[in-house]
Amino acid sequence: MSTNFSVVGKSLPRSDARIKAVGAARYCDDIIRPGMLFGKILRSPVAHAKILNIDVSKAKALPGVKSVITADDTLKIRFGNWRLVPESQDELPLATDKVRFIGDEVAAVAAIDKDIAEEALSLIKVDYEELPGAFSVDESMAEGAPVIHEANPNNISLQRKIDYGDLDQGFADSHLILDNEFTVHATSHAYMEPCSCVAEYDHDGRLTIWTSTQTPYFVQCLLAQTLGMRENDIRVIKPFVGGGFGGKMELRKWEFCAAFMARETGRPVKFTLTRSEELTTGRRRHPMKIRSKIGFSKDGIILAKEFTAYLDGGAYNSMGPTAAFLCGNFGGMLYRHPNYRYNGYHVYTNKPPAGAMRGFGAPQALFVAETQMNMAAQELGMDPLDIRLKNAMVTGDEIPGVAKISSCGFKESLLKVAEMTNWREKRKNLKKGQGIGIGCYSFISGGVFNWFNTRYNFTRAEVRAFDDGTVHLLTMASDIGQGCDTVLRQILAEELGLEVKDIRLTAADTAVTPQADLGTWGSRVTLMAGNAVRKAAAEIKEQLFKVVSMKFDLNVIHDMACKDGRIYAKNRPDRGIDFGEAVRLAQRANRGDPIIGYGSYTPRNKGLVTPAFSFGAQVAEVEVDLETGAIEVKEMNTAHDCGTPINPMSVEGQLEGSVHMGLGYALSEQFIMKGGKTLTSTFLDYKIPCAEDMPPGKSVHIDTYEPEGPFGAKEAGEGLVSPTAPAIADAVCHATGYRCMDLPITPEKVLKGLGKL
Template sequence: KPTVGGRLHGKMELRPWESCAAFISRRLGRPVKFTLTREEEFAAGRRRHPMRIHSKVGFRKDGMILGKEFIVHLDGGAYNSMGPTACFLCGNFGAMLYNYPNYRYYGAHVYTNKPPAGAMRGFGAPQALFVAETQMNMAAEKLGIDPIDIRYMNAMVSGDEIPGVATISSCGFKESLLKVAEMTDWKKKRENMKPGSGIGIGCYSFISGGVFNWFNTRYNFTRAEVRAFEDGTVHLMTMASDIGQGCDMVLRQILAEELGLQVSDIRLTAADTAVTPQADLGTWGSRVTLMAGNAIRKAAQEIKEELFKMVSLKFDLNVIHDLRCGNGNIYPANRPDRSVSFGDAVKMAQRANRGEPIIGYGSYTPRNKGLVTPAFSFGAQVAECEVDRETGAIEVKFMTTAHDCGTPINPMAVEGQLEGSVHMGLGYALSEQFIMKEGKTLTTTFLDYKIPCAEDMPPGVSVHVDTYEPDGPFGAKEAGEGLVSPTAPAIADAVYNATGFRCKNLPLTPQRVLEGMNKI
């Protein structure tokens, strides 16, 4: 399929030039391409929702949370875009991570004379969690409790409930907190930082796809088709689209594992509306691995049922015998020496079915999974920073992350997602600023809108906290969007630890640091 490039929700909705391109192409019978300049993209494209958030949390003297009130006004720009969904999700993210016995949320999406805001990586989580995590750090200081300790005593665990929204299944949040504390020698460093240096923490939780039917589809949320061939290969067809996050490889890995084959034995056709099953809601909300992966496993299980019949018949197996796939063969679990190659089993099944192809179909739609998602990821991140007290410049020296994405199917891809998230969170925290005056965008180039470069990336280390997600394929859940949220609160806490300035408004520019230190 053609490479469509990265997105981070930029293609979440149909924009005018896309409709025009399709219309003109049909009228002319020729391909039509619209190319926006960088200035046009800044002026008319989508951006993250600016928000004004008022959060009030009540604690007991021992640090246990009693309740929370969360009031959010989202600046949606001139049009609706994805504003109502962002408003809904922001309230949910405000109630995640910790046990809030009482929680009240009010959200308002406000129209303004600005370019519209829409979906962007994290979709409400970075804003909500920056406030929540900053507030946890403030409460820890006021109550005289270590910031990790206050989180640990209030942290969600498996079986906890987000009131009226969802029940947490797998959860490695407490383990993540303990891991970053151990890896950074947290308490010793926190108490013995040299002048101008600081260490801070931020945490996150995120969804593994949404259970809400945004598009009122009549289809399953996702569907897969698998065809098996006598040469031992299979053909996977799915509408799940890889836009740079690596799902083409992950979905092939899931199918290969289920059928006991090599990834090289899997041929993939994805996002081709002419031949793939007509069901998938798209690549958003960190949904593809869990949802498309489950559909692929179900399709593979149909293939296995057909082939297991043939192997059982060939060896005249007792009905109690369990059959397995592995190393390109199918065999009884207790007699792996009596095996049939996958390709030969396909050949036998086709003969038994008078030449009919061996095809499996699978679909997945989350039902009875609450109001938001089937599964939640969790994690904790520690930032170590140095601040020049004369210029206000911040240098992030090291990032340490422990995160729970269930069972990682492709650890290298997870590492890539983590590093990309740190890069994005770094810009969100320190430099990226969308400036407007009287409805006109002033930051129209990358000279003005400053994105961190590769040389700005701090060194770091990460560790997976292994859990098993029962609703995920082979125990996996999201590892794409959630990790963008903890970086900004961790850096802001480190800057406070270094300077005494508590930032409540991003980005944390040198000017704001100097103003906060009463230097200007």
């Protein structure tokens, strides 16, 4: 591994930092087009009902209203991200015969201003025949439960299985068996920028849509499908996006409505959701009921594990099928599980659909798995650190039929975080009310799976080199705030021996950037798009090396280098020229053809899950007020392995964001629901941790090199959200004796656990 990098590994400021800091970045809702209309969605006020009749005549008659649509105006084509399994595509752009949750989209209005659009909504009359609803997996799976989708009479929309080894033998050989049920709750992505889009239809019949999305290509394809248009007639542009966390990776119904009504009216149409719409009807993290049975030998070696998850999917599949699979994958990760069986059931309920959210099934699985490791340590009289070290995966380990671990710094992370926090000492010697606890994680660096059934490479890059010493990188990789615009430029600059400022970037515009890229999710971008960029750079270098070699009449055995803005023979640095000059010569040799390189990446021979796994360990220190149950997280320390960090400052930012989100998941964030109604409709009651709640803490990066990653890099943004809740739960248990098995850990639960309430 070479560490002699010029640009990679440097904490360079993000290329979007300044424009965002000064407030000049234009997000979707900032876009104003001539003659633009404002759209609003009419949502179902009931959780489960037949639609008997919709009367839009009064709304249409309201002055200023330019379009009112219901399902009957549309082609009624089902859609969903799981194109590989068409029967999983269970959503329609607008509800037809039935509504299935409070917030289900029934009609849409476009008017000359927002107030008129709002007023028009109140003039639409919908007759519903209410049906009984089911609001938990238990209610949905009960005998005689209301059927939410006719195609799934038992309300289970799909089942995922993982099975290897001999489970019965493993349990038979076990000295200790724990068999526990856990529940984990739904949380909101709570991205800073609510969803927004502007659609415009031009005289040539092309539809352009600016949208706050993680996946421009998905939007393009699924819009084409639902509108009955050709993919290439639709142009999707991603402006600055204020966060996604998995909540913006599908075609959303207002995107369809904006496009449909722009085509119908010939005027641009904008939709921007309110925060309250986001909180009460938007996608959320899957609540789950998980049963985990695990067997250990006398000295704490895992012998068998049976993991069963019931995902409360809400009214539609959304990204549930993927979450169901990843939950099972991460139920059996981190440690060697010789015998493992997973069954995951995706269950429909009459609630807002759950979807992808940072961790994608892993935070739920790891809360359970890590809590159970801590329980087992307690039962066996072991230090939670030691039981982990005994079972930890190492480089080269295989998950049968699923994946091979190509790099793993897990044990090193465990030892490091223990050293950083003085773990062994503190675990023995804290006062009552004080606690220290541990949680660990692993995550994927992008998925190998192709549920979207793309016909293209997973990612692709185009690099154009210019004789002024600059290059232009074109990619559909989508920066949604995580920083890939900067990281991909760093990778390209490193490859070509240039500086980041020499790289111009055009990204995430389906009309001009190369087809295609699956978008930003599953921590895939740095590894996958990074590899595509490296390959494109290699094609550029190949062309430039030729002309430099010819110019200096170099012996064929010479190795060539790109560094510090020059192309030269490695062992004879004097024999070289500036990058721009090399481009000029190459273009001359091409008789004018520009110097362009293409690169693409699709994982090959990487099993079923991912090209590379990240690992890490986190330690929480808490203080619990034993009278009020209030929990204060005093410190949060982390040691983690993300391969080579391309931009350490960006990794640090991801870590802090993860701790913040994990803190909310563990302690304060939850949807309070009554039947199908979400009562926590604003940030006053949907409680995200504030700056003052953030604990101090350090993070240490464990140095590993991932052979499949660009410059050895792998996942850094998503996995870190998983260890926080189990670490805090363990610390609370250490402080009080109360072991939380149903998130979030509220003061009331603590006091109940202590018998004080």
